[in-house]
Amino acid sequence: MKTEIISPVYMKLQEEISALYEQWVRALSQQTVVIKEKIDGKQFPLLPQVDLQFNEKDYHSFLQDLFKAVKENKPELGEDLVKIEAKLDGETLAKWFQEAVIVNTYYFADWAEKNSVPEWLPVFAAEHAVRPYLHKASIELQDELPKQGHTGGCPCCGEPARMALINKNGKKELICPRCHSTWEQKKIACAHCGSDAQGEVMVLKLEEDERAEIYACKSCKGYTKVIDTRKLLEVPAPEILDLKTIHLDYIAQEKGYGLSEDKQH
Ligand SMILES: [Zn+2]
Ligand SMILES: [Zn+2]
Incomplete structure (x- = not known):
């Protein structure tokens, strides 16, 4: 990446x-x-x-x-x-x-x-x-802590959700770079407002990289970076993966999407 x-x-x-x-x-x-x-x-x-x-x-x-x-x-x-x-x-x-x-x-x-x-x-x-x-x-x-479902942000520490992994079973698992909590969520659903109505969550693909996508929500304008770990040779620690995919944050933010809470760092 x-x-x-x-x-x-x-x-x-x-x-x-x-x-x-x-x-x-x-x-x-x-x-x-x-x-x-x-x-x-x-x-x-x-x-x-x-x-x-x-x-x-x-x-x-x-x-x-x-x-x-x-x-x-x-x-x-x-x-x-x-x-x-x-x-x-x-x-x-x-x-x-x-x-x-x-x-x-x-x-x-x-x-x-x-x-x-x-x-x-x-x-x-x-x-x-x-x-x-x-x-x-x-x-x-x-x-x-809930192992699945919609919680808005990290159910443990409250950090806004911003990154998810597609795990080896093909499931979407949100992961918190701050406390390392993970929880599964329906694949095409917004990690911020929970919307899963058809057409609400758009999947933005990157031309040069098939390992990562941005899920952007039309309803709340939130986004999540979704990384397919099946396509990575090695999965780095969440805080490192978060940094290594920072270009996705720039792309999402340039397109007008943000993280739902103001607690970003
Ligand atoms: Zn957390
Ligand atoms: Zn949303």
Whole structure:
């Protein structure tokens, strides 16, 4: 797939971070992160309804691993990273964790301004270091999460649906690049508004690539990238696949389609 829209340095960094996730999820494997008794009812997404058990030392070590990867790939950020590291006391770590779970971009923009570091850097770091917790939570909540049907966004973390895979059985499976939850949905149906009326969802094919399509909805103007994993030699991690198919987002957005919620990142 085309990747030239993303700079090779950024892609390399993202691939290193993706490898770190695996390490971090392993580090959390013996812990229970979801405090379950808080769930009431069957409303989705589930994560905003539960508390996540947070271990300051682990979260801090994930951030330190991440800073190391950022510094190796972008040495020009060295000083900013030292500045951030110096501010990460227990209270700040707890706050970062909590605000990253709910994607409070205002909090992080404000934090960056107050501490004179690039605006994108604190939210980037806090979000990536929180993802292994979200992934672990989606594993723990598996039995409570719907395995199929229409949920609007990710039933676990609430991220807008934007990517689906055609799995080896030919079924369409939505996948969340943030927490790795998956759920099946009727093939020709909109992942945002759920419409499956005939002619409502258009399948936009790409001339140069038969492995991916864009499903665009006439009703709500939402789109989903649909990738046929049967035609891939190797299926990358969802967050990497999401980046490698970013040209599809540009095509869909140029044609006037968007993601249904404003929570994009
Ligand atoms: Zn999710
Ligand atoms: Zn729709």
